[in-house]
Amino acid sequence: MRLWSREIWRLVWPSAVGVLLGALLGVPGLGLAVGLSVCLGFHLYQLRALYHWLTRAPQEEPPAAPGLWGELFDRLYRYQKSQRLTQNRLRATLARIQESSEAMRDSVVMLDRHGDLEWWNSAAAQMLGLKVELDRGQHITNFLRDPRFVSYFNARDYSEPLTLPSPIDERRILQYQITLYGDDERLVMARDITRLHRLEQMRRDFVANVSHELRTPLTVLSGYLETYADLAEQLPPRLGRGIEQMQAQTTRMQNLVNDLLLLSRLEIDQGGEDHQPIDVAALLAKVRDDALALSKGQHAIEVEVESDAALIGSEQELRSAVSNLAFNAVRYTPPGSQITLRWQASEQGACLAVEDDGEGIDPVHIPRLTERFYRVDKGRSTATGGTGLGLAIVKHVLLRHDGKLTIDSRPGEGARFRCVFPQERLAGFE
Numbered sequence: 001m002r003l004w005s006r007e008i009w010r011l012v013w014p015s016a017v018g019v020l021l022g023a024l025l026g027v028p029g030l031g032l033a034v035g036l037s038v039c040l041g042f043h044l045y046q047l048r049a050l051y052h053w054l055t056r057a058p059q060e061e062p063p064a065a066p067g068l069w070g071e072l073f074d075r076l077y078r079y080q081k082s083q084r085l086t087q088n089r090l091r092a093t094l095a096r097i098q099e100s101s102e103a104m105r106d107s108v109v110m111l112d113r114h115g116d117l118e119w120w121n122s123a124a125a126q127m128l129g130l131k132v133e134l135d136r137g138q139h140i141t142n143f144l145r146d147p148r149f150v151s152y153f154n155a156r157d158y159s160e161p162l163t164l165p166s167p168i169d170e171r172r173i174l175q176y177q178i179t180l181y182g183d184d185e186r187l188v189m190a191r192d193i194t195r196l197h198r199l200e201q202m203r204r205d206f207v208a209n210v211s212h213e214l215r216t217p218l219t220v221l222s223g224y225l226e227t228y229a230d231l232a233e234q235l236p237p238r239l240g241r242g243i244e245q246m247q248a249q250t251t252r253m254q255n256l257v258n259d260l261l262l263l264s265r266l267e268i269d270q271g272g273e274d275h276q277p278i279d280v281a282a283l284l285a286k287v288r289d290d291a292l293a294l295s296k297g298q299h300a301i302e303v304e305v306e307s308d309a310a311l312i313g314s315e316q317e318l319r320s321a322v323s324n325l326a327f328n329a330v331r332y333t334p335p336g337s338q339i340t341l342r343w344q345a346s347e348q349g350a351c352l353a354v355e356d357d358g359e360g361i362d363p364v365h366i367p368r369l370t371e372r373f374y375r376v377d378k379g380r381s382t383a384t385g386g387t388g389l390g391l392a393i394v395k396h397v398l399l400r401h402d403g404k405l406t407i408d409s410r411p412g413e414g415a416r417f418r419c420v421f422p423q424e425r426l427a428g429f430e
């Protein structure tokens with residue numbers, strides 16, 4: 001406020017002096033005009049000094065000026081200084097971030113809200129074939145044209161990563177993970193997992209080969225054991241019991257080998273070649289017959305078909321999945337239990353369910369049930385002829401049919417295994 005009153009005084013007194021001198025000479029109006037011109041001249045001079053300072057060397061100390069102008073110069077200088085400091089700090093942070101992203105062996109690509117390229121590190125340039133500057137502003141799908149990437153990118157569900165061959169070298173396998181941030185911008189990270197992929201392939205091939213190689217010796221063993229079993233009466237009783245046990249264990253090993261081979265095939269094949277509309281009612285009727293045979297009529301097994309829509313997929317694979325669920329229901333429920341095989345379809349999708357009113361499963365086990373060889377009660381599973389691979393097979397079959405397995409169960413309240421399929425998997429649904 002003091003600055004302001006001083007500034008007003010700076011205007012008033014030259015005007016007053018001008019008027020007084022003008023009055024003495026008989027021209028007070030001219031005196032006032034001269035006084036005001038002096039004030040205007042002073043302000044124009046300071047304005048010029050400000051202009052020169054800002055246009056020529058704003059980082060240098062401001063020119064000295066009295067009163068309000070001096071304060072204005074000082075504040076502008078301080079403001080500029082703090083802005084410069086903030087800018088430098090931001091620049092240093094940005095440089096550090098870019099440097100660390102540069103040092104990363106994984107690709108990092110920043111996209112704007114339209115999906116156009118904004119920035120990428122040199123790993124991305126190598127892995128995805130992006131050229132510095134030249135490709136800036138282009139859409140990501142101009143480089144990653146694989147339809148699987150395009151639909152993953154557009155679906156905007158990035159909870160799972162996507163694995164694909166590199167766009168510039170088919171032999172390299174990349175895993176993409178997209179993160180949404182800021183104003184709908186996206187960060188695409190790509191990692192070279194060729195080595196991991198090869199190891200995984202080796203593991204699968206190894207399991208498949210071992211299982212395959214074990215088949216022939218097991219067939220020979222079980223053939224001879226069958227012959228010996230036929231001659232059991234001529235053998236001493238101790239040997240007879242041994243042969244029975246050997247037969248049971250051979251069958252168990254054969255089941256294990258068959259399940260391992262099936263799992264390997266499900267993992268290795270891409271799937272989708274033999275997909276056709278399946279009559280679900282007929283499929284469930286066959287599974288029911290097989291389950292009744294396993295149960296030896298000790299369980300009540302019902303089929304409830306609530307839709308005549310067909311399911312598109314591989315009949316052999318789906319039969320194996322539903323059979324596994326139905327056989328489990330027979331094996332893990334006491335005689336007299338009720339088992340229901342259900343087929344439902346709606347606008348939202350379809351559901352193939354196997355329900356029982358047996359002892360149920362403790363919820364702590366449910367998330368791990370589809371792991372290979374995970375059993376709630378190992379002894380019981382082995383005694384009932386389980387291989388520990390049943391639910392893993394179900395999970396893989398469903399993956400190949402865009403489906404999901406959900407398990408609802410509580411101890412003492414039975415279990416419900418639901419295979420849920422999207423609507424696109426239905427044919428003839430009204």
Ligand code: ADP
Nearest residue numbers: 328329332375376381386387388389390391415
């Ligand atoms: P297994 O060959 O041991 O049956 P699965 O993968 O088919 O292997 O099943 C894993 C485990 O899940 C089983 O060991 C069993 O404890 C449990 N389970 C599966 N189905 C049922 C069911 N209907 N009721 C209770 N427990 C079940």
